[in-house]
Amino acid sequence: MEETWEGKKPGLKKTVFGALIAIALIVLPHFLGDYLIHVITMGLLFGYLGLAWNLLGGYAGQFSFGHAAFFGIGAYTSTLLQIHHGVNPWLGLFFSGLAGLLLGLFIGFLCFRYGLKGPYFALAMLAFAEMLRLLATQWMSLRYPLGISIPLKGDSFADFQFRSKIPYYYLCLILTAGLVYLMRFIERRKTGLYFKAIRENDDAAEAMGVDVFRYKLIAMALSAFLTAMGGTFYAQYYLIVEEESAFGTGISVAILLGPLVGGVGTIGGPILGGFVLEFLSEVTRNLLGAYSGVHLMIYGALLVFVIIFMPNGIFGGIKVLVKKVCKYGG
Amino acid sequence: MTIPGAGVVLQSIVNGLLMGGVYSLISVGLTLIFGVMKIINFAHGSIMMLGMYITYWLYVLLGVDPYLSLFMSIPSLFLVGLILQKFLISPVMGAPEHNQLLLTLGISLFIENLALLVWTPNFRSLEIPYLKKAFLLGPVMVTVPKVIAFVFALVLSGIVYFFLKKTDLGRGIRAASEEREGAMAVGINLKKVFYVAFGIGTACAGAAGTLVAPFFYVNPQAGATFVITAFVVVVLGGMGNFMGAFLGGLIVGLAESLGAAFMPGQIKQFIIYVIFVLVLLFKPEGLFGRNVGR
Amino acid sequence: MGFLEVDNITKTFGGLVALKDLSFEVKEGEIVGIIGPNGAGKTTLFNIMTGFYRPDQGKVIFRGENITGLRPYQICKKGIARTFQLTKPFANLSVLENVKIGAYNRVSSDKEAQEEALAVLELVGLYERRNEIASCLSVGHRKNLELARALATKPQVLLLDEVMSGLNPKETNEIIMSVRKIHMKGITILLVEHVMRVIMTLAQRIIVLHFGIKIAEGTPKEICEDPKVIEAYLGDRYEIAGSE
Numbered sequence: 001m002e003e004t005w006e007g008k009k010p011g012l013k014k015t016v017f018g019a020l021i022a023i024a025l026i027v028l029p030h031f032l033g034d035y036l037i038h039v040i041t042m043g044l045l046f047g048y049l050g051l052a053w054n055l056l057g058g059y060a061g062q063f064s065f066g067h068a069a070f071f072g073i074g075a076y077t078s079t080l081l082q083i084h085h086g087v088n089p090w091l092g093l094f095f096s097g098l099a100g101l102l103l104g105l106f107i108g109f110l111c112f113r114y115g116l117k118g119p120y121f122a123l124a125m126l127a128f129a130e131m132l133r134l135l136a137t138q139w140m141s142l143r144y145p146l147g148i149s150i151p152l153k154g155d156s157f158a159d160f161q162f163r164s165k166i167p168y169y170y171l172c173l174i175l176t177a178g179l180v181y182l183m184r185f186i187e188r189r190k191t192g193l194y195f196k197a198i199r200e201n202d203d204a205a206e207a208m209g210v211d212v213f214r215y216k217l218i219a220m221a222l223s224a225f226l227t228a229m230g231g232t233f234y235a236q237y238y239l240i241v242e243e244e245s246a247f248g249t250g251i252s253v254a255i256l257l258g259p260l261v262g263g264v265g266t267i268g269g270p271i272l273g274g275f276v277l278e279f280l281s282e283v284t285r286n287l288l289g290a291y292s293g294v295h296l297m298i299y300g301a302l303l304v305f306v307i308i309f310m311p312n313g314i315f316g317g318i319k320v321l322v323k324k325v326c327k328y329g330g
Numbered sequence: 331m332t333i334p335g336a337g338v339v340l341q342s343i344v345n346g347l348l349m350g351g352v353y354s355l356i357s358v359g360l361t362l363i364f365g366v367m368k369i370i371n372f373a374h375g376s377i378m379m380l381g382m383y384i385t386y387w388l389y390v391l392l393g394v395d396p397y398l399s400l401f402m403s404i405p406s407l408f409l410v411g412l413i414l415q416k417f418l419i420s421p422v423m424g425a426p427e428h429n430q431l432l433l434t435l436g437i438s439l440f441i442e443n444l445a446l447l448v449w450t451p452n453f454r455s456l457e458i459p460y461l462k463k464a465f466l467l468g469p470v471m472v473t474v475p476k477v478i479a480f481v482f483a484l485v486l487s488g489i490v491y492f493f494l495k496k497t498d499l500g501r502g503i504r505a506a507s508e509e510r511e512g513a514m515a516v517g518i519n520l521k522k523v524f525y526v527a528f529g530i531g532t533a534c535a536g537a538a539g540t541l542v543a544p545f546f547y548v549n550p551q552a553g554a555t556f557v558i559t560a561f562v563v564v565v566l567g568g569m570g571n572f573m574g575a576f577l578g579g580l581i582v583g584l585a586e587s588l589g590a591a592f593m594p595g596q597i598k599q600f601i602i603y604v605i606f607v608l609v610l611l612f613k614p615e616g617l618f619g620r621n622v623g624r
Numbered sequence: 625m626g627f628l629e630v631d632n633i634t635k636t637f638g639g640l641v642a643l644k645d646l647s648f649e650v651k652e653g654e655i656v657g658i659i660g661p662n663g664a665g666k667t668t669l670f671n672i673m674t675g676f677y678r679p680d681q682g683k684v685i686f687r688g689e690n691i692t693g694l695r696p697y698q699i700c701k702k703g704i705a706r707t708f709q710l711t712k713p714f715a716n717l718s719v720l721e722n723v724k725i726g727a728y729n730r731v732s733s734d735k736e737a738q739e740e741a742l743a744v745l746e747l748v749g750l751y752e753r754r755n756e757i758a759s760c761l762s763v764g765h766r767k768n769l770e771l772a773r774a775l776a777t778k779p780q781v782l783l784l785d786e787v788m789s790g791l792n793p794k795e796t797n798e799i800i801m802s803v804r805k806i807h808m809k810g811i812t813i814l815l816v817e818h819v820m821r822v823i824m825t826l827a828q829r830i831i832v833l834h835f836g837i838k839i840a841e842g843t844p845k846e847i848c849e850d851p852k853v854i855e856a857y858l859g860d861r862y863e864i865a866g867s868e
Contacts, residue, residue, distance in 0.1 A: 063428040065435070114611040119370050119431040123561065124610050127603045130558075134600045190728045190737070193717075197725045200714035207674060207708070209700035209729030209777050253439065260432070288447075297443035303436025307429050308421045 025173060029166045037165040039282055041237075043275035044172040045230060050258030050270030051179045052226035057256065058265035059192065060219035061199025062117070066125030067255045069107070069132050070100040070224040072246035074231025076136065079148050079241045089160035093232045100228025101221050108220035112213050117202075126252065133247035140243060147242025150235065160236045168237055175233070176271065179226065183267050195219055199265075227255070253299050260306050263315030272314055277302075337469050342591040343584060344470045350583020351480035351487075352538050356556060357563035357575040358487050359534025362494075365507040365570025366527040368427070369419065372434035375557025376441035377532045381407055381539025382548045383449065389456055396456060396544050397478065400537060407536025411529035419528065420521075438557070445550035453547040461544050479541040486537055487576055490530060494572065503527050507570055555599070559586070562606045568615060626685070627652040628704075628781055628812065633682035635668055635836075642668040643836040646682070650781075655803075655813045657827030657844075659820075661857055664833040666816040667709055670783050674706045675699045686781070700729060705779035707770040709786045709816075715759035719750055722758050722769055726776030741776055748772045748802045764795035771802060782806065784815040788822050800826060820858075824848075832857065 029037050049071070057063045077099040078092030087095070107128055116124050140148065153159040162168060186192040194215050197205035206212045235241045245251060258277050263269025280302070281295045288294045310317055356378060363371045381403040388394040388402060418437060422430050464473040494500040499522070506513040506523045514520055538556070546552060563582045567574025585605075590598050628650040635643045643665045650656050658666050671677045673684050675696040683692045691699055705726075714722045720741055727740040745751045748768050753761070758769060767787050774782055784803070788796050796819065803826060807813055817823045823830060823844070830847045832840040834856045840847055847853050 063432075065431075110607075110611060116610060119427045120610055120614065122428050122431055123370070124607055127558075127607050127610075131600055131603045131607075134596055134603070138596045138600075189734055190732060193721060193725050193728070196717055196721070197714050200716060201712045203676070203696075204708065204712035204714065204773075205725070206696040207676075207700060207706055208726045208773055209697050210725070211695075211697045213695075249439075253435070256432075293443045293446045293451075296439050297447065300436045300439030300441075300443060303432055304418060304440065307425070307433045307436065308418065311425060311429055 029169050034165050037169050039278055040275075041165060041169045041172050042281075043278035044169070044176045044271075045233065045237075045274070046254060046258050046277055047271035047274030048172065048176040048179055049227060049230045049255045050262070050274050051176070051183060051267070052223050052230065053255050054259045054264060054270050055183070055186075055195075055226070056219045056223040058259055058269075059187075059195040059199065060216055061195075061202075062216060062219070063122050063256070064125040064223075064252075065122040065249075065256070066127070066129030066252050067223075067227055068247045068249070068252040069125065069129040070103060070227035071231040071234070071251055071255065072129070072132055072136065072243070073099045073103050074228025075235040075241045075246045076148075076231075077228070078232040079150060079235050082150060083148060088158070089232070089236055090158075093160075093229055096228045096232040097225045100224040100226075100231075103228075104221045104224025105217065107224075108217045112216045112220075126249070129247055129249070129252055133243050136243035136247055144242075147240050147245075150239040150241075152239065161239070168233075172233065175229070180267055180271070187267070191215070191218070196265075250296055250299075253296070253303070257299055257303060257306075259313070261302065261313055263313030263317070263319070266313070266315040266319065269313050269315040338591055339588070340468075341470050342587045344467070344472060345476065346584035346587025347580060348472070348476040348480040348583070349587065350580035351483035352542055352579075353556075353559055353563055353583045354576045354579025355483040355487050355534050355541070356538040356560045357567065357579045358490055358572060359531035359538075360560045361564045361567065361570055361572060361575035362490070362503075362527055362534075363531035364564065365572075366503055367419070367423070367524055369423075370427075370431050370434065370561075371528075371531065372431060372557065373414070373438040373441060374531070374535050374560055375553030375555075376438045376445070377407055377410065377553070378535040378539040378556055379445060379550060379553035380410070380441065381536030382543045382546070382552060383445070383539075384536070385540040385543040386454060386456060386548045389458070396458065396461075396540060397482070400482070400540050403536045403540040404533045407539075408529040408533040410536075411532030412525055414532070415525050415528040420524065423524075438553075442550055442553065449550060451549060451551075453549045455547055456544050458544060473545065475544040479545070482541055483538065486534065490534065491572065491576075493530075499523075499526060558606065559602060562602055562609070565606065565609050565614070626650070627687065629683075629685040630669070630673065631683045631685060633669070633672060633679045633684070635665075635672060635677060635679050641836050643672070643679070646833070646836070646838055648831055648838065648841060650812060650814060652780075652812055653807075653810060655807055655815070655826055655828050657823040657830040658814060658816045658833060659818070659823055659830060659847075659857065660833035663835070665836040666833060667785055668836075669833075670706055670785050670814075670816065673699075673783060674704060700777055700779070703778075703780035704783065705774040705777045705781070706783040707767075707774050707785055707787050709789070711763075711766045711770050713758040713761070713766055713769055716757065718755050718757055719745065719761070719769060719772075720754040723772045723776045726773040727778075729777040740778075744772050744776045747805060748775070749798060763790050764792070764798075767791060767795075767799060768802070771799065771806075775806060779811060781812045781814065784813065784817075786816055786818060788817060788819045796822065 053064065053067050074096035077096040078089055081087035081092045081095060082089050107125070111121055111124055153161050155161065155163040157167070194205070194210050197208070197210055198212055198215055202212050231246065254277060258273030259270040260273065261276050262271065262273030280298055284295050284298050306313065312320060356374065360371060360374050363369055384403045384406065385396045385399040388399045389396055414437065418433065422433050461475045464471050494504055502513065502518040503523050503526065505518055506520060510520065559582060563578040564575055566582065567578030586598060586602065589601055626649045630646060630648050633643050633646045646669065658669070660666055668677065672679050675694050675698065678693050683690050685691065686702060686704060691702060714725065723741040723744055724737050727737040731737050731740060742751065742754070745754050748771055750765065750768055750772055753765065761769060771787060788799055791799065800822060803813065815823070815826065827844060830842065830844055831838060832847060832853050839856060840850045840853045842850070848858065
């Protein structure tokens with residue numbers, strides 16, 4: 001008999017509830033104006049990126065401060081392939097993912113082979129992201145001083161460009177929902193448990209037959225692959241790629257802030273956090289004008305607040321209450 | 331890559347050492363904080379930036395000589411350190427290390443972007459007539475503000491060293507950084523130790539900011555480049571190792587300057603990151619060795 | 625060819641010699657105790673045997689295969705499991721999840737891992753606490769969990785590092801019973817202990833380490849009467865009470 005802390009009746013309730021939400025999400029955009037659809041789409045995107053980060057950070061326990069490296073690599077790969085070689089952006093999406101995967105394997109191999117953990121791993125990731133930003137600045141800024149623009153091709157699925165925001169919304173919804181399913185699939189099985197074991201105590205995990213190096217690498221590669229594809233989506237949405245927004249610390253922080261606010265190591269957390277973040281971004285943008293650095297200030301303050309007062313995030317905090325997790329365990 | 335002549339190389343060496351003194355001062359502060367509290371203070375650079383602005387505004391608004399403003403920047407940034415420690419750092423002393431790092435990252439983001447908002451991204455410079463001088467030391471041209479910065483940096487580092495070695499509180503700080511529980515057991519007031527250590531750390535950063543203001547472009551993001559360099563120095567020198575940070579600062583200053591002589595601008599920054607990663611990967615205990623929480 | 629051999633192991637840390645030319649053999653199905661004062665090198669020995677350290681010299685041979693230098697997870701796969709002196713539970717996971725992770729060492733399906741884990745929990749007496757979060761457990765239960773996790777990996781050899789330390793007499797008896805049950809299943813056990821009562825009752829053979837050197841080896845009775853051992857460690861002639 002399966003061990004779950006929810007019996008059968010709540011399970012049925014959950015399915016009905018879930019179906020209602022799904023229907024609501026599907027019809028939603030037709031009732032909203034462009035601006036709101038934009039906000040929701042961005043919320044979903046950061047939810048997606050947060051989930052991807054969370055795979056490595058919340059589940060495998062390796063907090064990366066440099067996920068912009070993968071985001072940017074994705075954005076640049078598909079865009080450059082499109083501009084220079086006419087590669088269809090959908091194919092470019094795949095190549096972005098691949099680029100992210102390879103970069104993730106490379107960085108992961110170095111970091112994990114040499115035992116980088118905790119804050120040292122976090123800083124190394126930051127360094128890698130910065131190195132990529134400097135490289136991009138060096139190579140791109142002469143030819144593309146304002147960033148690489150993707151030429152407006154019109155409104156078609158094939159070109160991965162749409163005049164209305166609605167197709168973007170649906171695409172983002174599919175990506176995010178897909179990732180949620182993937183996470184739920186992984187979470188309860190061997191891989192998910194192995195990730196959590198590594199997060200909790202990697203020596204003990206190793207002694208129990210977990211190939212820690214391999215699984216960290218898997219988490220990294222998967223996280224990188226997914227994040228890179230998010231970068232491509234972003235590029236196709238805004239039709240411009242430049243090194244600060246692609247590889248900058250701002251995006252690294254934005255990616256990890258969602259899971260932190262919503263609850264690292266949960267599935268709902270990054271999504272909720274993504275929306276909170278997007279909401280805050282929009283509010284500050286409207287209140288304090290077009291100056292772009294302000295939202296970083298808010299991010300900084302939010303980061304400090306969350307770390308001090310709710311390090312488990314919103315959902316994490318709920319989990320603590322519901323499962324009666326010992327906060328003061330040894 | 332251009333091969334410079336001997337004169338240029340010599341010039342680079344001198345400039346590198348002079349700048350290295352400032353790096354030493356910043357890094358000594360950073361390594362002190364890490365050694366005692368095991369906290370990686372990402373906000374170190376933005377605090378240095380605050381020091382720069384204090385000096386700038388005191389000069390522009392009140393005509394205070396930049397070096398006199400040390401009397402302002404050092405105590406105020408010491409105070410800032412105490413405040414940060416009391417309200418933001420001490421709640422997370424028991425948290426996982428990556429959370430502590432996120433906290434200091436958040437603080438640095440906040441300070442830096444607040445500065446951007448309030449003072450605009452404009453680069454400002456201190457135009458101070460008596461500091462516009464330079465003199466020749468053999469074949470090498472040396473600018474006055476850099477020499478003064480170097481001298482003051484050395485003196486301030488020396489004062490910190492003296493404090494740590496000779497005073498009771500300083501010894502308490504050293505004891506706490508070696509063995510926290512043992513220090514508690516012999517009655518050392520850890521809370522006080524943490525406050526003072528963090529305060530000295532931030533004061534060093536602030537002082538460094540003051541010292542470079544006369545010859546550096548003052549802008550809200552000035553701290554960012556310094557903090558990474560400081561990280562490299564601290565990791566190279568061994569985290570928590572005073573001497574390592576001090577000597578490391580000089581070495582990195584030298585290496586950076588020589589590097590700039592051979593390679594163009596952006597590459598310099600890139601190389602610093604590469605060194606950072608390489609040291610983290612291969613020699614986390616630094617060149618001079620010390621404990622690393624790996 | 626023996627079952628488990630430790631062959632001339634030497635290990636130095638900086639200037640300190642932790643183990644010097646240590647050799648001994650363990651036969652299949654034995655319970656061997658390892659005793660010695662703190663710093664004698666016992667945990668270092670376990671760390672070398674399970675791949676956490678590499679010895680400077682010497683080998684560890686298991687079933688004829690040289691396992692020296694293999695990574696810990698590989699050694700676990702080969703059939704040697706261990707507990708840690710300072711317990712390392714997966715704090716935020718449930719007791720069941722903790723043990724399930726060990727079970728995945730041999731099986732891949734969730735169903736089998738679940739069954740295996742529940743069976744192990746039943747054996748050590750933690751079944752009722754299976755859904756509790758590991759960080760909430762008392763010391764005694766945590767030690768039991770260490771044991772359960774190692775057991776779930778289906779080892780042929782179990783290395784227990786001071787699994788009884790910090791326990792009250794009742795808890796100690798419970799663990800002794802669990803260890804006996806495990807031994808009856810045919811698992812070879814090496815245990816490092818300070819609690820003399822435990823070693824003397826459980827171990828069939830005892831190896832005594834002192835400053836990294838083996839100073840004696842024999843049955844509990846022989847060890848108790850060995851003057852070298854008495855001088856270095858026991859302090860006084862030790863009487864064995866009770867039956868085996």
